[in-house]
Amino acid sequence: MVIRRLVARWQGVVLSLIGLIATIWLGLTGQLALYIHPRYFVFTIIMAVIAAVLALAAFAFAPTVQDRHDHEHDEESDSRWGWLWPVGSVLTIIAAIVALLILPPSTLTTATVAQRDLNGSASALTLKAPALPSKGDYSAFTVRDWASLLRSGAGQDFFADKTATVTGFITPDKSDSNVFFVARFVVTCCAVDAQPIGVPVYHPGWQDQYKTDSWVTITSSFRANPNPTSREAIVLMPDSITPTTQPAQPYVY
Numbered sequence: 460m461v462i463r464r465l466v467a468r469w470q471g472v473v474l475s476l477i478g479l480i481a482t483i484w485l486g487l488t489g490q491l492a493l494y495i496h497p498r499y500f501v502f503t504i505i506m507a508v509i510a511a512v513l514a515l516a517a518f519a520f521a522p523t524v525q526d527r528h529d530h531e532h533d534e535e536s537d538s539r540w541g542w543l544w545p546v547g548s549v550l551t552i553i554a555a556i557v558a559l560l561i562l563p564p565s566t567l568t569t570a571t572v573a574q575r576d577l578n579g580s581a582s583a584l585t586l587k588a589p590a591l592p593s594k595g596d597y598s599a600f601t602v603r604d605w606a607s608l609l610r611s612g613a614g615q616d617f618f619a620d621k622t623a624t625v626t627g628f629i630t631p632d633k634s635d636s637n638v639f640f641v642a643r644f645v646v647t648c649c650a651v652d653a654q655p656i657g658v659p660v661y662h663p664g665w666q667d668q669y670k671t672d673s674w675v676t677i678t679s680s681f682r683a684n685p686n687p688t689s690r691e692a693i694v695l696m697p698d699s700i701t702p703t704t705q706p707a708q709p710y711v712y
Contacts, residue, residue: 470548470551470552471514471518472514472515472518473552474551474552474555475510475511475514475515475518476511477552477555477556477559477560478507478511478555478559479507479508479510479511480559480560481559481560482503482504482507483504483507483508484560485564486500486503486504489707489708490564491503492708492710493564493565493566493650493709493710494564494649494650495646495648495649495650496646496647496648496649496712497712499648499649566644566705566709566710567644567650567653567655567710568628568672569628569629569630569631569642569671569672571644571653571655572630572642572655575653575654575655576655577630577640577642577655577656577657578606578609578610578655578656578657579654580645580654580656583603583645583647583654583656584603584606584607584610584645584656589603589604589607589608597621597622597623598624600623601625601643601711602625602626602627602641602642602643602656602657602658602711603643603645603656603711605623605625605658606656606657606658609658609659609693615681615683615692615693618680618681618693619681621680621681622678622679622680623658623677623678623679623680623681623695624676624677624678625641625658625676625677625695626641626674626675626676626677626703626706627640627641627642627643627657627658627674627675628641628642628643628672628673628674628675628705628709629641629642629665629669629670629671629672629673629674629675630642630655630657630671630672631666631671632659632689632690632691634689634690635684635686635689635690635691636666637661637662637663637665637685637686637689638659638660638661638662638684638686638689638691638694639659639660639662639665639669640657640658640659640660641657641658641660641675641677641695642655642656642657643655643656643657643709643710643711644656644709644710644711645710645711645712646710646711646712647712653710656711658695659684659691659693659694659695660677660679660694660695660696660697660700661682661684661685661686661691661694661695661696662696662697662700665700668700669700669702673702674702674703674704674705674706675700675701675702675703676700676701676703677695677697677700677701678697679695679696679697679698680695680696681693681694681695681696682694682695682696
């Protein structure tokens with residue numbers, strides 16, 4: 460009886476197993492961090508296994524509609540349209556395999572930045588406000604650290620003698636075509652709550668040299684923005700910009 464029910468519900472069984480395999484694979488390869496905070500890895504994998512066991516148990520032991528009722532089907536209708544259900548099931552399973560197991564996981568991009576307020580989340584920038592180094596060595600500062608300092612209202616005098624090295628993806632400044640941001644996403648729980656942060660870079664004509672969402676590394680000092688009407692009063696003004704690949708861990712935690 461149990462085997463018969465599992466066979467009858469093979470679509471649900473297969474989809475459940477695909478979801479479990481995808482979750483475990485993402486966890487073992489570290490790519491689960493593209494969706495959730497790493498501190499939830501173990502919990503998520505354990506819950507995925509428990510969910511898979513419960514789903515299989517439900518498929519195996521819950522009574523089917525046929526077990527509860529004795530339906531009478533129209534044979535002509537079944538013969539004419541009965542093939543739609545298995546074909547639709549196979550297509551659904553193929554789509555799940557492609558989406559979860561074949562296509563590589565993707566990171567958040569400028570498309571998400573456009574829906575959220577860049578540097579607009581106080582918690583994303585101040586929850587881990589950087590401690591100023593006693594010896595003036597800022598080489599370990601990240602995009603988040605510099606964005607936090609810029610948001611804090613530190614003036615030009617503070618940034619005058621400081622050099623930043625930042626890595627992130629390019630996203631445009633909506634209010635100044637000469638400026639783009641070296642951006643990252645701060646993830647507190649999962650990708651749903653990810654908040655974009657970034658450091659402004661003044662580089663006229665950047666659109667002709669670099670694509671939006673391409674990853675770059677910039678080492679530069681800070682300067683006053685030549686455009687007095689820009690929202691970004693202090694910007695990086697690099698002599699050169701180095702294209703780079705997306706790091707294995709693109710988000711900030």
